Amino acid sequence: MTGQxxxxxxxxxxxxxxxxSLSRNTVSAYLNDIRKLADYSESCSPLEVDEVHLQNFLExxxxxxxxxxxxxxxxxGIKAFYKYLLLEDILKHDPSATLEGPKLGRKLPDTLSFQEIEQLLLAIDMSTPEGQRTRAMLEVLYSSGLRVTELTDLKMTNVYFDLGFLRIVGKGNxxxxxxxxxxxxxxxxxxLEGVRNHLSIQKGAEPYVFLNRRxxxxxxxxxxxxxxxxxxQIGLKKSISPHTFRHSFATHLIEGGADLRAVQEMLGHESITTTEIYTHLDRDYLKQVIQEFHPRS
Known part of the structure; x- marks a missing residue:
């Protein structure tokens, strides 16, 4: 790699x-990408690289x-590098601006089977306050397909027990x-009745449904x-997270025949193509209301 x-x-x-403030791994990946470009571009400086050169590099x-x-x-990584040079007024034109990456196939995210969901839920120790909170949280995640932040931000006033609905404030408010x-x-x-009502609630936490032990x-x-x-605890080999419950919620609904647009609405997706990641089936939007197809209905 030359001096420049x-x-x-x-x-x-x-x-x-x-x-x-990127993570060490992300920084390292970006730098490795730029070094590969530098090695390929040994005959010219980063300021001399143009669109054709970058296209040739990608090929x-x-x-x-x-x-x-x-x-x-x-x-x-390359686009980030040239945006930086532009930001610093080192360059007046971004040669990477018009570059397009390869088409990436959408693949189904990891999901849990209904049996695995049941296994996890039944393993929770309901004799402890934490266990009761965990069971409530996971039931809500799987029943409603919430993002983890939507779960932690869920407020008491947004739970309509009589109607069986949650009002969720999602991305972009x-x-x-x-x-x-x-x-x-x-x-x-x-x-709520057996655990939350007995907590000494901190100032500012009063509106929220799920609280920690303090x-x-x-x-x-x-x-x-x-x-x-x-x-x-149950020896599950899959690497799971709160989002796994959201993926499982959507997948199980669609596999059961739920209307794709209804699932889109439930997940808070902007575009139906985001929801289509959960199915490879070419079918009309069909059948009845979404709850009818949920395994825990």
Whole structure:
């Protein structure tokens, strides 16, 4: 790598760490991508690289047999590098602006079978306050397909027990109404009446449904950790997270024949193509209301 490349790569590294606050692994991946480009471009400086040169580079790494996902990640690093040079007024034109990455096939995210969901739920120790909270949280995640932040941000005033709905404030502060199953409501009531009502609630945490043992709003990390520990307890080999319950919710509904647009509405997806990741079936939007197809209905 020539001196000019080295200088700009060092500056780019500082920018990624200090201004972008990216993780060590992400920074390392970006720098490796730029070094590959630098090695390929030994005859010209980073300021002389143009669109054609970058396109040739992408064709070259494709010919080496690099996977589409690796190529897309590499392109992301290159684009970040040139955006940085543009930001610093080192360049006036971004040669990577018009580059397009390889088409990535959508694949079905990891899911749990209904039997695995049941196994996890039945392994929870309901004799403890934490167990009652865990059961309520997981029932809600699987019954309504919430994102983990939507679960931790769920407020008491947004749970409509009489109607069987949750009002969720999702991405971009967009609100949606999501039906919640009978079991989830039952275990939520048990938690609220048997655990939450006996906590000394911290100031500012009063509106939230799920609280930690100190009476504060529960964190995303606690939800992640709880699920990981439960999976280890039953010897589940899959790597699962709160999002796994969301994936399973959507997959089980669609496999049962639920209307794709209804699932889109439930998940709070902007586009139906985002929901279509859960199915490879070419079918009309069919059948009846979404709850009819949920295994725990």
């Amino acid at each position: 490349w080295q200088t700009y790569v060092r500056q780019f590294e500082a920018y990624l760490k200090l201004e972008r 070259w790494i494709n010919s080496l047999g690099m996977t589409p996902h690796s190529q897309a990640r590499m392109l992301s 967009k609100e949606r109404l999501v039906p919640v199953g009978r079991d989830a409501l039952k275990f939520m009531r048990l938690y 009476g504060g709003k529960i964190s995303r990390i606690t939800v992640f950790t709880t699920i990981k520990q439960l999976a280890e």
